[in-house]
Amino acid sequence: MSAAAPDYAQEIQRSAREILARTASTEGLLERLRAEDVSRGAWDAAAQAGWFRLLSGEAAGGLGAGPAELAALFREIGRHLAAGPWVDTVVAAGLLRDHADLGPDTALIGYLPEPGAVVEFAAVADVLVVRGPDSIGLARGALAMPLKSFDLAGRPAQVDLTGATVEAVVEGAEAERVAVAIARLARVARSGELAGLAAAALDMSVRYAGERVQFDRPIGAFQAVQHRIAEMAVTRTAVDSALAAIVTLAASEGTDAEQAALYEYAAGEARTVVLSALQVHGGIGFSAEHPLHAYIKRVLRLQAVAGEGEPLLDLGGRLLAG
Amino acid sequence: MSAQPYIGRSVRRLEDPHLLTGRGRYAGDVSPAGSLHMAVVRSPLGHGRIASIDTAAAREVAGVVAVWTAADLERAFVVDEFVSAKLPANRRPVLAWETARYVGEPLAAVFAETPLAAADAAALVYFELDPLPVVDLETARSGAAERIDAATEGNLVQRGRVDYGDAVAAFAAAAHVVRFDVHLPRICGGAMEPRAVSAWPTPGGGVRVATSTQAVFTVRRALARLLSLEVGHVEVVAEDVGGGFGPKAAAYGEEALVALAAQRLGRPVTWTASRSEDFQTTYHSHGVAVAAELAADAEGRILALRGTVDQEAGGYPSMGLIQPPTIVTHLLSQYAVPAMAFEHRTFLTNAVPTAAVRGGSRPVGNYVVERLVDRLADATGLDRVEVRRRNQVTPDRMPLAVEGTVHVYDSGDFPAQLEAVASRIRRPPAGAGLVYGAGVVVGAETSGFGFEPARLVVAADGRARLDIGSTPQGQGHRTMAAQVLADRLGWPLELIDVGVADTTHVGDALVTGGSRTAMYVGNVAAMAGREARRRLLELASEKLEAASADIVVDPVKAVAGVLGVPARQVPFAELLPEGGLQVEERYAPERGTAWGSSAHGAVVSLDPDTGKVEVERYVIAHDIGRSINPMTVEGQLIGGLVHGLGIALLEEARYVDGQLVTGSFLDYSTPTAPDIPREIELLDCATRTEQNPEGFKGVGESATIMSPAAIASAVEDAVRQLNPAAEVVGLPLTPDRVLALIQGEGGR
CATH class of the missing domain: 3.30.365.10 (Aldehyde oxidase/xanthine dehydrogenase, molybdopterin binding domain)
Structure with a gap:
């Protein structure tokens, strides 16, 4: 990966925020998530802006960007809760475009890291990329079995490869290298999303605390609410710190366990933020009538992706403590 | 052999982590994206002649792809494999032909893009049914009932006798004769998971079917006949099944409808029974009247049993026909009974077919004999x-x-x-x-009948994969088979994987039912383990030039060596044939x-x-x-x-x-x-x-x-x-x- 200029990440973030504010507005968020599986407006704009070649090499028409830019992009995707196979398409497909023709930039891509894995948006994916024992290939004739999802922005499905053919595009040691890179950068992307979700939940809470009036005062005037929001801001910062560490580890090729531990930590802290936001909102958002609901569920879903629990948290704590 | 046998140990079930972490996949979950949804139009009458079925309005509903009646299926029918195919009544229409024989019998099927469109269209299928007199066990026994099946006189689909000893003399000489007459009601299986099935076309022109069943091979046989396919082109799997208890041992019309639709419409198709549909159409059991007498001598010793068993079959004959002989057999309980004279009859009735429930x-x-013995007391x-x-x-x-x-x-x-x-x-x-x-x-x-197969592959890395054709519904087949295999192969449980309920894994297998699985699958797992071990030792003995008895196998390190000579070792990779050591066994005892x-x-x-x-x-x-x-x-x-x-x-x-x-x-x-x-x-x-x-x-x-x-x-x-x-x-x-x-x- 080529080293992009340091402010390139900020540039990406600014541009992403502008594009998503236009194409995946959080006004009417719930209606948008109910109306379409993939946030199509955002998806097409993303293709045009070159997000799906963010990680690809310049030879493949890509931007050759790295983990910092990736994190910046996903922070905005999380903040706007844009639905779609973003991680698999930006990360897995982005890296593979150096090796294979994956079709037009607007293609929805699903990545199956192992047989039986759950793949987001596999049912609507145009291309399924499959990690085999010695290769990474494109599957044809695979069947996606949609699963019920509590995450409003997710469409998980199980992929049945019985009767499918897989055409290898990367083999041997190179396949192993690409698979490892996909796993690490996917973690960066998801951590970025977590940071964006937490930031959005904090913003919503601050706004709500200024609007909602009780006893003739906005609730934000009460110390109890102020303290809670202050705690949320601290916790949000912890998510950002974990994200920065995850990015650094990805760039310096730190161990998988360290990265996974930090992810577990970030997900736990993001969860604290969105659940605190629920308290600030007086419980509104517990049911599916307020956008906060979608944020909470997305965080819970992203936390479940790690799913490794206590031992990783311990390791994450030690790493952050230096 | 491992130091500690696995047989007899309460090891934790291998099935549970998967189920407890929400990874269970039931037939209703295995529905490919883009599936058509089936809704079934069912008879509201217990017995009626079909005067007309009008599907025109249903076809007009947006999203409807097809609406079928019996005419569209060339009168397709399922033959129940628990009943002789020669019995004329053993033809269960996939969609009713001229009459409906029980409430819930399928009359028409709708296939649509969404479940709601399918349900809406099903409600727009207009049909006329002329009511016919309803036959129950009482009217059937009286002999005066309306005939349900044209080829079945008096609605009597089966009769038989069990006779041995001199019951007449025993009753004449008895000091005590006690009597017990009872009509035991129908019962349901009541599985938590209603029946469900999904099917989709496979590249070779066949179909793959995921269904909630106790017997994937029974379903495969029935579907292959109906779809006119080689059995190899019909793949049937049951990944997880939420209870069977007997009724799911049969192949059902809905399985046929979904598979036929996948074949003819070239699309994945799915259906899950509602709870009401499941109660109405998943087979019941019992529904039987027994009149029994027991003769005993003055000391209370049983001399003979005699009587009659009248069983209802429901609208079509199925496993209910096995019940009367089974009832008579179990009148023996734990007793020495010198003579017996029992007659049994099975009648068609206007209710869902009877089968076995646990x-x-x-x-x-x-129940009958133990009540008789209480009377004798x-x-x-x-x-x-x-x-x-x-x-x-x-x-x-x-x-x-x-x-x-x-x-x-x-x-x-x-x-x-x-x-x-x-x-x-x-x-x-x-x-x-x-x-x-x-x-x-x-x-x-x-308990025990038939046969069971097993296929075992011991891989070069030391993992042993056992495939059995049997279809579990929570009994713990994997754990049981793995424990037996572990002992007979001399392998740690952690290195054993067991595959179940998939017709592509083994050639043929029978139902999970009749308390037969531990006996049949258990024994075939043992046979496969013993044979694989014998061949592994033989290969090692040849390679290492040592007697079989001196060979030490270490599955964890995937090596074989010679006892007392640590230096002489050979990895499995050099010992086993390409693709691992493969063993296929079949347990089919003459008297099992x-x-x-x-x-x-x-x-x-x-x-x-x-x-x-x-x-x-x-x-x-x-x-x-x-x-x-x-x-x-x-x-x-x-x-x-x-x-x-x-x-x-x-x-x-x-x-x-x-x-x-x-x-x-x-x-x-x-x-x-x-x-x-x-x-x-x-x-x-x-x-x-x-x-x-x-x-x-x-x-x-x-x-x-x-x-x-x-x-x-x-x-x-x-x-x-x-x-x-x-x-x-x-x-x-x-x-x-x-x-x-x-x-x-x-x-x-």
Whole structure:
């Protein structure tokens, strides 16, 4: 990966925020998530802006960007809760475009890291990329079995490869290298999303605390609410710190366990933020009538992706403590 | 061999992590993206002639892809493989032809892009049914009923006799003759997961089917015939099944409809039964009238049994036809019966077909004979335990072939079981407004038939993969087979994977039912393990130039070496053929039936004001042969007991004028947590059987078989403290029936 200029990440973030504010507005968020599986407006704009070649090499028409830019992009995707196979398409497909023709930039891509894995948006994916024992290939004739999802922005499905053919595009040691890179950068992307979700939940809470009036005062005037929001801001910062560490580890090729531990930590802290936001909102958002609901569920879903629990948290704590 | 045998250890179930972490996949979950949804138009009448079916309006609904009636399917039908294909009535239309024979019988099927469109369109299928007289067991027996099937005179689809000894002489010479007539109601399987099926076309022109079944190969055979495909082109899988209990052993019309639609429409198709559909159309069991007499000498020794069994088959013959002979067999219980004369008849009726529900009617046979023996105790003035003691087959008489039948009591210490239970069951004194009753019964269960296959591959990395064709629904097939294989192959459990319920893994297999799996799958797993070990040692012995007996195998390191010569080792990779060591075995014994047996004791409390019965304490002394995993055995026994408790106290599927009036869990009551006995004591009285190499006997249905009789006996004991003349006959013993017994109005 080529080293992009340091402010390139900020540039990406600014541009992403502008594009998503236009194409995946959080006004009417719930209606948008109910109306379409993939946030199509955002998806097409993303293709045009070159997000799906963010990680690809310049030879493949890509931007050759790295983990910092990736994190910046996903922070905005999380903040706007844009639905779609973003991680698999930006990360897995982005890296593979150096090796294979994956079709037009607007293609929805699903990545199956192992047989039986759950793949987001596999049912609507145009291309399924499959990690085999010695290769990474494109599957044809695979069947996606949609699963019920509590995450409003997710469409998980199980992929049945019985009767499918897989055409290898990367083999041997190179396949192993690409698979490892996909796993690490996917973690960066998801951590970025977590940071964006937490930031959005904090913003919503601050706004709500200024609007909602009780006893003739906005609730934000009460110390109890102020303290809670202050705690949320601290916790949000912890998510950002974990994200920065995850990015650094990805760039310096730190161990998988360290990265996974930090992810577990970030997900736990993001969860604290969105659940605190629920308290600030007086419980509104517990049911599916307020956008906060979608944020909470997305965080819970992203936390479940790690799913490794206590031992990783311990390791994450030690790493952050230096 | 590993230092510690796995057989006999309560290892944790290999199935559970997958289920407990929400990774279970049931047929309704296995629905490919873009599936069409099926809705079925069903008969609202128990018996009616189809005058017309108009599908025009349904076809107009947006999203509807096809609407079928029998005419669209060239009158496709399913042949039930548990019934002779030569029986003319053994043709169950996939969609009804001229008449509908039971409420819920499919008349038409709608396939649409969404479940809502399918349901809307199904409601717009207009049909006219001319009502025909409804036939139930009573009218069928009278001989005067409307004929349901043109080829079946008098609606009689099966009759048979079991005759041995001189019953006539025995009854003439008897000091005591007691009689017991009962009509036991239909019961449901009541699986948590309703039937569900998905199918999709495969590249080679075949179909793959995911279904909620007890027998993937039974479904495959039925579908291959219907779709005119080689069996190899029909793949059937059942990844996880949320309960079967017997009725899911059959191939159903909905499986045929979904597979036919996948084939003809070239799209994935899916269907999940609603709870109401499941109650109406998933096969029931029991529904049988037994009139029996027992002759005994002055000392209370049984001389003979005679009587009749009249069984309802429902609208089409299925496994219900196996029930009458099974009932008669299980009238033997644990007793020496010198003569028997029984006639059985099976009638078509206007209700959903009958099949097996846990026990496959063995509970009916056991209930009848144990009630007769309680009557004999009344007639002779003997204690209920004593009269049993006098009639049990004792170990010194085994193996005892039962004259005139195929049955052999091969093993079991029946008296020991009876004494163990009798000494632990005491009726508590009445108090706090309740009276108590106690009952002790005995029984035996035949299990084992057919064959089972296994395919074992030992890979170069030391992992052993065993594929069995059997289809589990929670029994723990994987754990059981892995434990047996681990011992016979000499392998750690952690290196064993077991694949189940997939027709692409092995050639052919039979149903999970009849308490046969531990015996059949267990034995074939052992055979595969032994054979693989023999060949592994042979290969190593050749390579290492050492005697087989001196070869040491280390599966964890995936190496074989020579005893006492650590330097001489060869990795599996250099030893095994390409693709690993492969072994295929088939267990198909000529006589594979073993008798499991047990004694049961129940203590019940009875509220005289409300008629409410609760089972306070329950003891089972069981002989299931060698126990593979005592923890799962315990689970099977307790689960079986709860099922039997349902039969005794709660469950009745009732038809009125051809309408199922117990079509939901509101009306059809099954046991729930508060109904479980407060104290359950299980006593292992295992004896060795020589009927199969591993010495396994059946357990899955064991506790269901004896528990209705034990609970009924205890309830009768309780009621007699209030009304000494009371006799418990009919089941279930619901509070209204118990109050009638207390008030002397008869409980039939």
